[in-house]
Amino acid sequence: MIGNGSVVKEILKRFTKVYPGAKVGLDFVSPFELLVATILSAQCTDERVNIVTNKLFLKYRKPQDYLNVSQEELEEDIRTTGFFRNKARNIRGCCAELIERFNGQVPSSVEELTSLPGVGRKTANCVLSTCFNIAAITVDTHVIRVSNRLGLVQTEDAEKIEYALMDLVDKNSWNDLNHLFITHGRRTCIAKKPKCEECVVNDLCPSSLV
Numbered sequence: 001m002i003g004n005g006s007v008v009k010e011i012l013k014r015f016t017k018v019y020p021g022a023k024v025g026l027d028f029v030s031p032f033e034l035l036v037a038t039i040l041s042a043q044c045t046d047e048r049v050n051i052v053t054n055k056l057f058l059k060y061r062k063p064q065d066y067l068n069v070s071q072e073e074l075e076e077d078i079r080t081t082g083f084f085r086n087k088a089r090n091i092r093g094c095c096a097e098l099i100e101r102f103n104g105q106v107p108s109s110v111e112e113l114t115s116l117p118g119v120g121r122k123t124a125n126c127v128l129s130t131c132f133n134i135a136a137i138t139v140d141t142h143v144i145r146v147s148n149r150l151g152l153v154q155t156e157d158a159e160k161i162e163y164a165l166m167d168l169v170d171k172n173s174w175n176d177l178n179h180l181f182i183t184h185g186r187r188t189c190i191a192k193k194p195k196c197e198e199c200v201v202n203d204l205c206p207s208s209l210v
Protein backbone atom coordinates (compact mmCIF):
# COMPACT_ATOMS: atom_id res chain seq x y z
CA MET A 1 0.00 0.00 0.00
CA ILE A 2 1.48 3.33 -1.05
CA GLY A 3 -1.28 5.77 -0.25
CA ASN A 4 -1.69 7.71 2.95
CA GLY A 5 -4.49 9.21 4.97
CA SER A 6 -3.96 12.84 4.01
CA VAL A 7 -3.93 12.05 0.28
CA VAL A 8 -7.23 10.18 0.62
CA LYS A 9 -8.67 13.06 2.60
CA GLU A 10 -7.80 15.44 -0.22
CA ILE A 11 -9.19 13.03 -2.83
CA LEU A 12 -12.50 12.74 -0.95
CA LYS A 13 -12.66 16.52 -0.53
CA ARG A 14 -12.31 17.05 -4.28
CA PHE A 15 -14.74 14.25 -5.18
CA THR A 16 -17.34 15.71 -2.79
CA LYS A 17 -17.17 18.97 -4.75
CA VAL A 18 -17.58 17.40 -8.21
CA TYR A 19 -20.03 14.65 -7.29
CA PRO A 20 -22.41 16.38 -4.86
CA GLY A 21 -25.23 14.16 -3.63
CA ALA A 22 -23.62 10.95 -4.91
CA LYS A 23 -25.76 8.04 -3.72
CA VAL A 24 -26.62 4.41 -4.34
CA GLY A 25 -27.71 3.89 -7.95
CA LEU A 26 -30.31 1.24 -7.09
CA ASP A 27 -33.96 2.16 -6.50
CA PHE A 28 -35.48 0.92 -3.23
CA VAL A 29 -37.71 2.07 -0.38
CA SER A 30 -36.78 -0.41 2.37
CA PRO A 31 -33.79 -2.49 3.56
CA PHE A 32 -35.52 -5.57 2.14
CA GLU A 33 -35.85 -4.02 -1.32
CA LEU A 34 -32.22 -2.90 -1.27
CA LEU A 35 -31.16 -6.41 -0.25
CA VAL A 36 -33.03 -7.95 -3.21
CA ALA A 37 -31.81 -5.25 -5.61
CA THR A 38 -28.21 -5.75 -4.51
CA ILE A 39 -28.44 -9.52 -5.05
CA LEU A 40 -29.81 -8.80 -8.55
CA SER A 41 -27.02 -6.31 -9.28
CA ALA A 42 -24.27 -8.96 -9.43
CA GLN A 43 -22.81 -8.84 -12.94
CA CYS A 44 -25.56 -6.40 -13.98
CA THR A 45 -25.86 -2.63 -14.29
CA ASP A 46 -27.90 -0.63 -11.78
CA GLU A 47 -29.95 0.73 -14.69
CA ARG A 48 -31.01 -2.76 -15.75
CA VAL A 49 -31.77 -3.78 -12.14
CA ASN A 50 -33.92 -0.68 -11.68
CA ILE A 51 -35.94 -1.51 -14.81
CA VAL A 52 -36.57 -5.01 -13.42
CA THR A 53 -37.30 -3.99 -9.81
CA ASN A 54 -39.66 -1.27 -10.96
CA LYS A 55 -42.16 -4.07 -11.73
CA LEU A 56 -40.78 -6.70 -9.35
CA PHE A 57 -41.34 -4.66 -6.20
CA LEU A 58 -44.99 -4.11 -7.09
CA LYS A 59 -45.54 -7.86 -7.30
CA TYR A 60 -43.29 -8.95 -4.39
CA ARG A 61 -43.63 -6.76 -1.31
CA LYS A 62 -42.41 -9.00 1.52
CA PRO A 63 -40.21 -12.12 1.90
CA GLN A 64 -43.18 -14.50 1.88
CA ASP A 65 -44.27 -13.22 -1.55
CA TYR A 66 -41.09 -14.65 -3.12
CA LEU A 67 -41.88 -18.03 -1.58
CA ASN A 68 -45.50 -18.02 -2.73
CA VAL A 69 -44.44 -18.37 -6.38
CA SER A 70 -42.46 -21.15 -8.03
CA GLN A 71 -38.72 -20.85 -8.59
CA GLU A 72 -39.47 -20.77 -12.34
CA GLU A 73 -41.90 -17.85 -12.04
CA LEU A 74 -39.35 -15.77 -10.11
CA GLU A 75 -36.64 -16.71 -12.63
CA GLU A 76 -38.84 -15.38 -15.41
CA ASP A 77 -39.44 -12.12 -13.51
CA ILE A 78 -35.72 -11.44 -13.06
CA ARG A 79 -34.39 -13.10 -16.23
CA THR A 80 -32.93 -9.97 -17.84
CA THR A 81 -30.56 -9.31 -14.92
CA GLY A 82 -28.54 -12.41 -15.93
CA PHE A 83 -27.56 -15.42 -13.82
CA PHE A 84 -31.29 -15.54 -13.04
CA ARG A 85 -31.40 -19.16 -11.81
CA ASN A 86 -28.77 -18.55 -9.14
CA LYS A 87 -30.22 -15.18 -8.21
CA ALA A 88 -33.74 -16.60 -7.89
CA ARG A 89 -32.42 -19.43 -5.72
CA ASN A 90 -30.51 -16.98 -3.51
CA ILE A 91 -33.42 -14.57 -3.17
CA ARG A 92 -35.80 -17.37 -2.19
CA GLY A 93 -33.25 -18.88 0.20
CA CYS A 94 -32.66 -15.47 1.69
CA CYS A 95 -36.39 -14.85 2.15
CA ALA A 96 -36.87 -18.23 3.85
CA GLU A 97 -34.08 -17.42 6.33
CA LEU A 98 -35.38 -13.91 6.97
CA ILE A 99 -38.74 -15.39 7.93
CA GLU A 100 -37.31 -18.29 9.92
CA ARG A 101 -34.54 -16.51 11.79
CA PHE A 102 -35.27 -12.78 11.70
CA ASN A 103 -39.03 -12.46 11.90
CA GLY A 104 -39.13 -11.34 8.26
CA GLN A 105 -36.88 -8.32 8.92
CA VAL A 106 -33.46 -7.53 7.44
CA PRO A 107 -30.83 -7.86 10.20
CA SER A 108 -28.40 -5.03 10.87
CA SER A 109 -25.05 -6.70 11.48
CA VAL A 110 -22.49 -7.86 8.93
CA GLU A 111 -22.32 -11.32 10.55
CA GLU A 112 -26.08 -11.87 10.31
CA LEU A 113 -26.34 -10.44 6.81
CA THR A 114 -23.49 -12.51 5.42
CA SER A 115 -25.07 -15.64 6.91
CA LEU A 116 -27.91 -15.24 4.36
CA PRO A 117 -27.74 -17.07 1.01
CA GLY A 118 -26.21 -14.96 -1.76
CA VAL A 119 -25.17 -12.15 0.59
CA GLY A 120 -21.46 -11.37 0.65
CA ARG A 121 -19.63 -8.52 2.36
CA LYS A 122 -20.32 -6.16 -0.55
CA THR A 123 -24.09 -6.58 -0.28
CA ALA A 124 -24.02 -6.59 3.53
CA ASN A 125 -21.96 -3.40 3.73
CA CYS A 126 -24.14 -1.69 1.13
CA VAL A 127 -27.29 -2.45 3.17
CA LEU A 128 -25.64 -1.48 6.47
CA SER A 129 -24.31 1.84 5.25
CA THR A 130 -27.30 2.84 3.14
CA CYS A 131 -30.23 1.67 5.25
CA PHE A 132 -28.90 1.57 8.79
CA ASN A 133 -26.38 4.40 8.55
CA ILE A 134 -23.69 2.09 9.95
CA ALA A 135 -20.15 2.96 8.81
CA ALA A 136 -19.05 0.35 6.25
CA ILE A 137 -17.02 0.32 3.06
CA THR A 138 -18.66 -1.37 0.09
CA VAL A 139 -16.04 -2.71 -2.29
CA ASP A 140 -17.49 -3.25 -5.74
CA THR A 141 -15.80 -3.36 -9.13
CA HIS A 142 -15.52 0.46 -9.26
CA VAL A 143 -13.99 0.77 -5.80
CA ILE A 144 -11.49 -1.98 -6.68
CA ARG A 145 -10.44 -0.21 -9.89
CA VAL A 146 -10.35 3.35 -8.51
CA SER A 147 -8.45 2.36 -5.33
CA ASN A 148 -5.82 0.54 -7.36
CA ARG A 149 -5.41 3.27 -9.97
CA LEU A 150 -5.08 5.87 -7.23
CA GLY A 151 -2.33 3.76 -5.69
CA LEU A 152 -4.19 3.34 -2.40
CA VAL A 153 -4.01 -0.45 -2.65
CA GLN A 154 -2.25 -2.95 -4.83
CA THR A 155 -4.60 -5.88 -4.79
CA GLU A 156 -7.82 -7.00 -6.46
CA ASP A 157 -8.95 -8.79 -3.29
CA ALA A 158 -12.14 -7.01 -2.18
CA GLU A 159 -11.81 -7.89 1.50
CA LYS A 160 -8.17 -6.74 1.67
CA ILE A 161 -9.19 -3.49 -0.03
CA GLU A 162 -12.03 -2.99 2.46
CA TYR A 163 -9.65 -3.30 5.42
CA ALA A 164 -6.93 -1.19 3.78
CA LEU A 165 -9.39 1.64 3.10
CA MET A 166 -10.76 1.36 6.64
CA ASP A 167 -7.22 1.98 7.87
CA LEU A 168 -6.68 4.94 5.56
CA VAL A 169 -9.96 6.78 5.91
CA ASP A 170 -11.70 8.29 8.95
CA LYS A 171 -14.65 6.16 9.98
CA ASN A 172 -17.08 9.03 9.53
CA SER A 173 -16.11 9.19 5.82
CA TRP A 174 -16.55 5.49 5.00
CA ASN A 175 -20.10 5.80 3.72
CA ASP A 176 -19.26 8.87 1.63
CA LEU A 177 -16.27 7.07 0.14
CA ASN A 178 -18.55 4.32 -1.19
CA HIS A 179 -20.72 6.69 -3.19
CA LEU A 180 -17.89 8.97 -4.28
CA PHE A 181 -15.54 6.24 -5.53
CA ILE A 182 -18.39 4.40 -7.28
CA THR A 183 -19.57 7.61 -8.97
CA HIS A 184 -15.99 8.49 -9.95
CA GLY A 185 -15.53 4.98 -11.39
CA ARG A 186 -18.73 5.24 -13.41
CA ARG A 187 -18.31 8.76 -14.75
CA THR A 188 -14.60 9.44 -14.98
CA CYS A 189 -12.25 6.61 -14.04
CA ILE A 190 -13.95 4.32 -16.52
CA ALA A 191 -12.63 0.77 -16.85
CA LYS A 192 -11.71 0.82 -20.54
CA LYS A 193 -10.66 4.42 -21.01
CA PRO A 194 -10.29 6.66 -17.95
CA LYS A 195 -10.94 10.34 -18.63
CA CYS A 196 -7.74 11.46 -16.89
CA GLU A 197 -7.68 14.85 -18.60
CA GLU A 198 -10.90 15.86 -16.82
CA CYS A 199 -10.19 14.04 -13.53
CA VAL A 200 -9.95 16.34 -10.50
CA VAL A 201 -7.32 14.19 -8.82
CA ASN A 202 -5.04 13.59 -11.81
CA ASP A 203 -2.21 15.47 -10.06
CA LEU A 204 -2.41 12.98 -7.17
CA CYS A 205 -2.88 9.83 -9.23
CA PRO A 206 0.08 7.57 -10.09
CA SER A 207 -1.92 6.09 -12.99
CA SER A 208 -2.81 9.42 -14.61
CA LEU A 209 -2.43 9.47 -18.38
CA VAL A 210 -1.91 13.26 -18.47
Ligand code: SF4
Pocket residue numbers: 146149150188189190194195196199200201202205206207208209
Ligand atom coordinates in the same frame (compact mmCIF):
# COMPACT_ATOMS: atom_id res chain seq x y z
S1 SF4 B 1 -6.18 10.31 -13.14
FE1 SF4 B 1 -7.11 8.80 -14.50
S2 SF4 B 1 -6.57 6.81 -13.63
FE2 SF4 B 1 -6.25 8.36 -12.03
S3 SF4 B 1 -8.17 8.41 -10.87
FE3 SF4 B 1 -8.29 9.99 -12.43
S4 SF4 B 1 -9.32 9.03 -14.16
FE4 SF4 B 1 -8.60 7.38 -12.81
